[in-house]
Amino acid sequence: MISGVKSMRRTTQGVPGVRRPSLADLVPRMMPRLVDYWVTVYRRTWRGSVTTFLMPFLYLTAMGVGLGSFVDDNAGPRALDGLTYLAFIAPGLLATTAMQTAIGESTYPVMGAFKWHRVYFSMAATPLRVADIVGAQLAFVAFRILLTCTVFLGVLAAYGAVGSVGGGIAALLVVVLLGVAHAAPMIAITARMKSEAGFALVFRLGLIPMFLFSGAFFPITQLPDVIAWLARLTPIWHGVELSRMFTVGSVDGWAALGHLTYLVVVLVAGWYFAVTGFTRRLAQ
Amino acid sequence: MMISARGLRKSYGGIEAVKGIDVEVSAGEAFGFLGxxxxxxxxxxRMIAAVSPVDAGSLEILGMDPATHGSEIRARLGVCPQEDSLDNELSVMENLVVYGRYFGLSRAEASSRAKEQLAFVQLTERAKSRVEDLSGGMKRRLSVARSLINQPDVLLLDEPTTGLDPQARHQLWDRLFRLKQQGVTLVLTTHYMDEAEQLCDRLVIMDNGVIVAAGSPLELIAAHSTREVTELRFGVGDNESMAEKVADLADRVEVLPDRLLLYTDDGEQASQAVHDRELHPVSSLVRRxxxxxxxLRLTGRTLVD
Known part of the structure; x- marks a missing residue:
């Protein structure tokens, strides 16, 4: 019955290693089963977010008011399509905050769940599938972004930087989408990284340049053409443009649709690579 | 048949870890992988746990193919991993309930089963303790309790008592023995021989990715060793030369730096014969x-690192 007989018979998988996911493998089905786990994570970490409101307050005071009065006095009203500098950077700050929260939540916490406390591995030993694990992780990031950006938006409104309630809510939804469109590819990258040492590079070559050249602080048309075109390729620029349309209250339908489509495409691609990355890592 | 594997293979980064093994485990059996x-x-x-895909060969667990029915298989398996993957910051009870939820249990059902399992592994008084504060033995018992939350048909234990003190090992063995009596199929890996003898009805010895022997503990001893072993100590440096003088007294003589091992079916007789030849070991001992x-005969005494 038992022997060490060697057999070269191959199964349906053919080649060794992990097969490509089918469409069904990409669709989460059991995410609600993970709610209790993520509630425990939230209970452990919510205290760190109590001071969230300080960031927009500091930024708006220093840049919106301080730098803004200087810009407004010298550039004239037509420089920013008639917007005050405060009104111009407010949506930019909202969008970049969503991006920073998304990247932050998709680097060290994800690495930790693979490497240090290994919770993904204990999830993978149960009926949960990779898409469920990825989906719940991403949903948690979305929840974090929603909380942070809601507080942020409240401060922006207090400074009079949000045109209307509807526009504010639309901008909030946009930046949550923008956030997960960053989180999904970042999760995909983290799943493929052996060590957290690479995060410094991600921050320096990815996060900081995207933050600075996203069009949040000045129109990217001010940049050399090449850099301006590179900036247009980043999802953050689309998010900044889109949320600005909503907070300012001047929506260009076709442009908005273009930005939305771009973000959804990035999200879907990020999702695919997150699922394949997790599948590989969890099979090790 | 709970598990049925034919020609199973697995490579990691070009290194073949499993080189074509055949294994069958039937219901209610306690089966061990030694090596x-x-x-x-x-x-x-990890392949049996339906988390690591099979490179080649065929594998059926609970009558299903892990490549297509991984989730369904895992729903009926209990997995107790080698490294405890408990949540250190949560309480004992929370660990079980959160894990039970992964199996789709309602909160009420998960917590009633958690209480049951805590009683079974004798951790009821520690239900509210943080996992961080538990001893190694308690953590391992909690891992076992967690792996039972879905009332599995097959329980997989990867080196269940590695790193535990003797008391904790015996306590865990006792729990595993009870599970076996309840009809749970146990599949475990170990490199402790006493653990294998205590728990396993049947086992395979693996070396270098292949199965080198299979059977019950008694069958394996009968097939690959003599009934008894006489251990002679002649003092350092003398063992080698003495080996030739006693070679004919046993089926096989093994020379170790500090002693000679005489494999024979009658250890006392061999011991007597040594004395009759006026060879005077510093000590002699007959054991089963x-x-x-x-x-050690099958896998050698060389360290594998």
Missing amino acids: PNGAGKSSTM ATLEDVF
């Missing part, structure tokens, strides 16, 4: 052959 580190035990277990003798 030195790097023998391929854990890789095999154990699985450890089989294991």
Whole structure:
């Protein structure tokens, strides 16, 4: 019955290693089963977010008011399509905050769940599938972004930087989408990284340049053409443009649709690579 | 048949960890994978746990193919991993309930089963303790309790007592023995021979990715060792030369740096014969052959790192 007989018979998988996911493998089905786990994570970490409101307050005071009065006095009203500098950077700050929260939540916490406390591995030993694990992780990031950006938006409104309630809510939804469109590819990258040492590079070559050249602080048309075109390729620029349309209250339908489509495409691609990355890592 | 594998293979980064093994485990059986580190035990277990895809060969668990029915298989398996993957910051009870939820249990059902399992592994008084504060033995028992939350048909244990003190080991063995009596199929890996003899009805010895022997502990001893072993100590440096003088007294003589091992069916007789030849060992000891003798014979005494 038992022997060490060697057999070269191959199964349906053919080649060794992990097969490509089918469409069904990409669709989460059991995410609600993970709610209790993520509630425990939230209970452990919510205290760190109590001071969230300080960031927009500091930024708006220093840049919106301080730098803004200087810009407004010298550039004239037509420089920013008639917007005050405060009104111009407010949506930019909202969008970049969503991006920073998304990247932050998709680097060290994800690495930790693979490497240090290994919770993904204990999830993978149960009926949960990779898409469920990825989906719940991403949903948690979305929840974090929603909380942070809601507080942020409240401060922006207090400074009079949000045109209307509807526009504010639309901008909030946009930046949550923008956030997960960053989180999904970042999760995909983290799943493929052996060590957290690479995060410094991600921050320096990815996060900081995207933050600075996203069009949040000045129109990217001010940049050399090449850099301006590179900036247009980043999802953050689309998010900044889109949320600005909503907070300012001047929506260009076709442009908005273009930005939305771009973000959804990035999200879907990020999702695919997150699922394949997790599948590989969890099979090790 | 709970588990049925034919020609099972697995490679990691060009290194073949499992080189075509055949294994069958039937319901209610306690089955062991023995082998030195790097023998391929854990890789095999991960394929059986339906988390690591099979490279080649066929594998059926509970009558299903893990490539297509991984989720359904895992729903009926209990997995107790080698490294405790408990949540250190949560309480004992929370660990069980959160895990139970992964199996789709309602909160009420998860917590009632959690209480049951805590009683079973004798951790009821520690239900509210943070996992961080538990001893190694308690953590391992909690891991076992967690792996039972879905009332599995098959329980997989990867080196369940590694790193535990003797008291904790015996306590865990006792719990595993009870599970076996309740009809749970146990599949475990170990490199402790006494553990294998205590728990396993049947086992395979793996070395270098292949199965080198299979059977019950007694069958293995009968097939690969003599009934008894006489251990003679002649003092350092003398063992080698003495080996020739006693070679004919046993089926096989093994020279170790500090002693000679005479494999024979009658250890007392061999011991007497040594004395009759006026050879005077510093000490001599007759013992029954154990699985450890089989294991060392088949997998060698060289360290595998």
